[in-house]
Amino acid sequence: ELKVEQNPLFLSMQEGKNYTIYCNYSTTSDRLYWYRQDPGKSLESLFVLLSNGAVKQEGRLMASLDTKARLSTLHITAAVHDLSATYFCAVISNFGNEKLTFGTGTRLTIIP
């Protein structure tokens, strides 16, 4: 059974600081997704990572994938309040069907 673990689960950080969210998964996969969810809202796609070494950046967020280590990171640079949200990683296993398995999410709060 594919398991996806994120850490930390909760993150409170000051504006202007840098931090990284980690996503580990338990089986072979080269398809990993990051989503953002605002309170009471649905999930918004941030990044799609499809190969080992893939790196994608959008504004202050950068995501990377290391398929050998089964690890993805979401790096936040110079955080601003607008980035406060819950971030989920999700993985599709290389074996079986197209099911996404989600991590439990990281609730990020940016403090002025």
Place this chain on the structure above:
Amino acid sequence: DVKVTQSSRYLVKRTGEKVFLECVQDMDHENMFWYRQDPGLGLRLIYFSYDVKMKEKGDIPEGYSVSREKKERFSLILESASTNQTSMYLCASSRTSGMSYEQYFGPGTRLTVT
């Protein structure tokens, strides 16, 4: 833009009622999914469908059924609602072809069963 819509944003039903949640996507996606989201448990897959009239159980199918009579529409049915089915329900869709298989989510339906 991909658009996934859900029939209701908020729904209150009584225990034992039959509940229908509908999802429609406008991008001709082959795959459609139903998830529920609960605090501390993340998103869990209930059912998915990879073609019209085809369905597969996800991780927590008990107490639910689904229907996909048309490609753009995927319905989740709670045959006899119970209080432990109070949750946020999210529908998603994705392509089968191409590499990314990215799932696009609807706005969600917050269901309360009393």
